[in-house]
Amino acid sequence: MSRDLILQAIISGILMGLIYALVAVGLSLIFGLMEIVNFAHGEFLMLAMFATFWLWAVFGLDPLISLPLVAAMLACGGILVHFGIIRRLLSAPMLAQVCGTFGLAVALRAGAQFLWTPDFRTITSPMSAGRVEIGPVFIGQPQLVAGLICLFAFAALWAFITRTDTGLALQATAQDRQAAAVMGIPTERMWALGWAIGLGCVGIAGCLLSTFYYIFPEVGVNFALLAFVAVALGGFGSIIGSLVAGVLIGLTESLGGLLLDPSYKTLIVFGLYLGVVIVRPMGLFGRF
Amino acid sequence: MLLEVENLEVAYGDYQVVWGVSLAVAAGESVALLGPNGSGKSTVVNTISGLLPAKAGDIRFNGVSLVDRPTHARAPLGIAHVLERRRVFPHLTVQQNLFLGAWHSAARAARGETAQRIFGLFPRLLERQNQLARTLSGGEQQMLAIGRGLMALPRLLMVDEPFLGLAPQVAQQLQSVFETLKSEGMAILFIEQNVRLALSMAGRGYILEGGRLAIAGPAATLVDSPEVRRIFLGV
Numbered sequence: 415m416s417r418d419l420i421l422q423a424i425i426s427g428i429l430m431g432l433i434y435a436l437v438a439v440g441l442s443l444i445f446g447l448m449e450i451v452n453f454a455h456g457e458f459l460m461l462a463m464f465a466t467f468w469l470w471a472v473f474g475l476d477p478l479i480s481l482p483l484v485a486a487m488l489a490c491g492g493i494l495v496h497f498g499i500i501r502r503l504l505s506a507p508m509l510a511q512v513c514g515t516f517g518l519a520v521a522l523r524a525g526a527q528f529l530w531t532p533d534f535r536t537i538t539s540p541m542s543a544g545r546v547e548i549g550p551v552f553i554g555q556p557q558l559v560a561g562l563i564c565l566f567a568f569a570a571l572w573a574f575i576t577r578t579d580t581g582l583a584l585q586a587t588a589q590d591r592q593a594a595a596v597m598g599i600p601t602e603r604m605w606a607l608g609w610a611i612g613l614g615c616v617g618i619a620g621c622l623l624s625t626f627y628y629i630f631p632e633v634g635v636n637f638a639l640l641a642f643v644a645v646a647l648g649g650f651g652s653i654i655g656s657l658v659a660g661v662l663i664g665l666t667e668s669l670g671g672l673l674l675d676p677s678y679k680t681l682i683v684f685g686l687y688l689g690v691v692i693v694r695p696m697g698l699f700g701r702f
Numbered sequence: 703m704l705l706e707v708e709n710l711e712v713a714y715g716d717y718q719v720v721w722g723v724s725l726a727v728a729a730g731e732s733v734a735l736l737g738p739n740g741s742g743k744s745t746v747v748n749t750i751s752g753l754l755p756a757k758a759g760d761i762r763f764n765g766v767s768l769v770d771r772p773t774h775a776r777a778p779l780g781i782a783h784v785l786e787r788r789r790v791f792p793h794l795t796v797q798q799n800l801f802l803g804a805w806h807s808a809a810r811a812a813r814g815e816t817a818q819r820i821f822g823l824f825p826r827l828l829e830r831q832n833q834l835a836r837t838l839s840g841g842e843q844q845m846l847a848i849g850r851g852l853m854a855l856p857r858l859l860m861v862d863e864p865f866l867g868l869a870p871q872v873a874q875q876l877q878s879v880f881e882t883l884k885s886e887g888m889a890i891l892f893i894e895q896n897v898r899l900a901l902s903m904a905g906r907g908y909i910l911e912g913g914r915l916a917i918a919g920p921a922a923t924l925v926d927s928p929e930v931r932r933i934f935l936g937v
Contacts, residue, residue: 579801579810586791586802593789596751597854598777598805701793 418550423672424665425551429561431664432657436564436619437637438644439571439656440612446651447588447608450500450511454519456638458613460526462488462620463629467535476541478559481621488617492609500609501602526631534628542625560622567618568657571611575653584608588651643687649700658698662686703762704729704889705750705781705858710759712742712749718757720745720913727858732880732890734900734921737910738934743893744786746910747860751783752776763858778806782856786863786893788847792836796827799835799846803853813853820849823879841872848879859883862893877903897934901925909933 648655670682752773804813821828894900
């Protein structure tokens with residue numbers, strides 16, 4: 415096994431992991447804020463990819479240009495989901511909450527198949543295409559651009575959550591909603607903001623993913639599964655945890671695929687997950 | 703009157719726990735709301751601050767009715783509620799906890815100054831300002847919870863069992879802080895189980911029993927009342 419090949423696998427693993435991480439952080443944020451598990455998270459990734467696709471197919475907008483638009487659309491979608499569905503479920507039994515977002519997932523997936531058929535689509539010749547050669551390593555340019563933008567999105571999210579008053583109020587709401595409310599923090603708006611940010615992150619991830627991945631109604635399923643693993647691995651509610659766990663999953667997948675056999679890569683990811691959950695049930699950076 | 707509660711009724715679902723309670727606090731006055739465990743004291747204050755909905759009755763602050771206002775819209779009027787068992791934000795620093803207490807615009811504009819005043823009242827918080835709140839001792843967390851309430855520049859401070867589980871020394875220190883706040887003209891509503899302690903700080907007291915108002919009166923008459931002894935000791 416050559417050193418170059420391993421280096422190659424490490425870099426592509428990290429880049430893919432950054433996308434997993436950005437999908438996972440939205441899930442983690444929403445759970446940390448209101449203890450609701452968004453089972454429709456993968457479907458929102460799928461919607462972001464289709465939105466990117468149609469903006470490209472109909473209006474000729476390149477994904478890198480439609481990125482802010484798709485992120486904003488998904489963020490608005492998050493606010494709608496909060497006020498339309500989640501808000502009504504907050505005082506409902508746990509099973510109703512699970513069925514609420516799970517039902518939304520099924521409806522969105524089926525709706526996408528109905529509207530857009532189960533066909534696989536791709537965005538041909540996007541602005542970021544081809545590959546970059548760094549020494550002995552070849553990196554797909556779409557993956558490189560996607561990874562860097564994800565990293566930047568993480569930095570922005572981190573700065574927002576820890577450095578701004580609104581971000582701190584979001585954390586306060588997650589840690590003790592009642593105490594936050596009596597201090598005058600509008601906790602209901604903070605919840606809606608959490609959904610907006612969570613799905614906005616998915617919007618960014620989906621838009622970037624569509625530059626090098628097939629777009630089809632079922633695309634979200636696998637990503638959501640990996641996002642759940644990343645959230646549990648990193649620790650529910652932890653931003654840094656999602657980042658580290660996402661990258662770890664990407665690395666495990668690509669190195670495991672290279673060193674053992676590509677068909678085992680998912681097995682290794684879940685093996686890693688089981689190991690961490692047994693040794694440290696709250697996840698790497700978790701508080702629960 | 704600064705705070706007026708009129709015939710308040712509160713229920714958890716079908717289970718009613720507060721029955722027609724009325725009380726009032728004047729500006730600058732300190733009042734104790736007393737009662738044994740489960741008598742509805744916390745339920746009453748939680749309804750005043752909006753954490754629980756009122757089933758019937760009215761709550762007015764400075765003449766403004768609160769019952770239809772969401773919780774977060776009550777603090778800007780000048781009400782601070784220091785919840786039972788401190789409830790600081792464990793994963794934020796002391797300073798972040800304090801600054802979040804000054805959320806509405808008037809308080810936010812003055813938050814640097816207010817924080818200095820609070821560090822004056824509780825020098826321990828200044829020493830610990832960059833520590834996470836969960837690393838503080840129980841007494842320090844109580845200081846932080848009170849400090850965070852004061853950051854909103856309230857006219858009425860409602861404190862729910864502030865002395866619970868504190869070392870006598872810390873309790874004494876808190877008492878002297880409450881005396882300072884009273885002398886500065888702040889109205890305080892103490893929620894307490896410890897009758898003697900609460901009545902030593904308050905001018906008047908209300909005593910709840912089984913969710914109903916049992917007795918009300920000046921502190922001096924309540925301290926030695928046999929009726930109060932019956933409610934608390936069952937003798």
